[in-house]
Amino acid sequence: MTNIILNGCNGKMGQTISSIISKFEDLNIVAGIDKNLESKFGYPIFQDIASVNIQYDVLLDFSRPDALESLIDYSIKNSKPLILCTTGYTPEQLKYIEYSSKKIPIFRSANMSMGVNVVSQILKAVTPLLYEDFDIEIIEKHHNEKVDAPSGTALLLADSIRSSIKEDTKIVNGRSGSSKRNHNDIGIHAIRGGNIVGDHETIFAGSGEIIEITHKALSREVFAFGALKACKFIKDKTPGLYDMSNMIKLNI
Template sequence: MNILLIGATGSMGKTIIDVCKKLDEFKISAGIGENSGFETSFPIYQDFSLIKEEVDVVLDFSNHRLISDILKFSIENNKPLVIATTGYTEEQIREIEEASKYIPILFSGNMSIGINLLLNVVENLSKSLPEFDIEIIEKHHNLKKDSPSGTARMLFKSVNSGRDNSLKELYGREGSNLSRDKREVGIHAVRGGTIVGEHTVMFSGLDEVLEVTHIAQSKKIFANGGLTACRYIVNQEVGLYNMKDIFKF
């Protein structure tokens, strides 16, 4: 399977390249990235119009600002697309949804199998523990650009679904006399060092606390998930998909 890798010179791009070297099924035929002098066995372009290599699927681990160009290339060349980038605005999400009317797109803020299972778990816990307060804490490395993480937003969406979409997000707390609204879910971001990714959903009740945590120990879990998504999306009809469609959680 020939992959066009968007974000080839970034940290996730380099991880995917390393993983693909050990897999005969996947070949990165071309990449889009910055001109950083990073040597690869495939050409890296900064302009989509220069791509001439054979491509079966587009895999995006880049920056949300590239989404219009990515969608344009994928639609014009009729290529299935996997979007694993976060930080999108509501307008950009609508743009992705519109593009899925023309090509198959798998769109997920997190490619980890464990995280996608966790989404189901916390939705069920939220429904089963209606009187418990919910907080979400996410931790990432000091170079992460968006906050809160796309995964934290996904976790909020899941716990909110478990409460019939009656909850509201609160990003951090500061000040005094901050009485907690029963409907609010505090979402807190920590940035430091080389933390790959850690997400905790805390359910606090009367005299008891239940915490569910996922810890990513390396970026390889996201690379493997992205490649699994590529394997899936090339066989799908036009439409918008996510990781739950693959694993049937």
């Protein structure tokens, strides 16, 4: 059995995870952390991580970037793995995550969907074949309460594309003005509205043909399933920085 502490347990994703964990016979949430102390799923909830005094195996975070330091400190103190599902980290925070992964196993992904990460690997495979003759743009759509733009997933897909191109490329967020597009631009466009869970479309636009690779999240459950699979994956790992590519291996 893998016992989980869930940070951000009363947020939208926290509640989704709590509602589906019963589908995993070998996973259990032993405690939650949230400013809202209303216990909806039977496990105890603490207002901050320093107050938690329950034995656990994995700390799973779906909260905000400003919680990072306390989560890492707690995980190092207890020599336990940490899964970070939050987006919007600063470059300094990303460096701190990498540094801390030398002491404990840390799993970080901008998107916990298995499907998105399959798309990421597909992009790594096809981009070198298309880049010379195609312009590349990414369009992402999310609900009107999402606080960061572009989305972490859009940046994940852009990084997958850029890592497979030998030429230096440049991310362009949105587009305005009168200058034409440069071929080495990787455009990212963010749309916010309604209750869109998460749509990501990568467009390869060539002369006379267009290739579109699209992922649409129809429910937050896709992220919850991926996060819980990551809990099983990371439990007995040695210190290091892990992501979904370590769980998903495609021979392409």
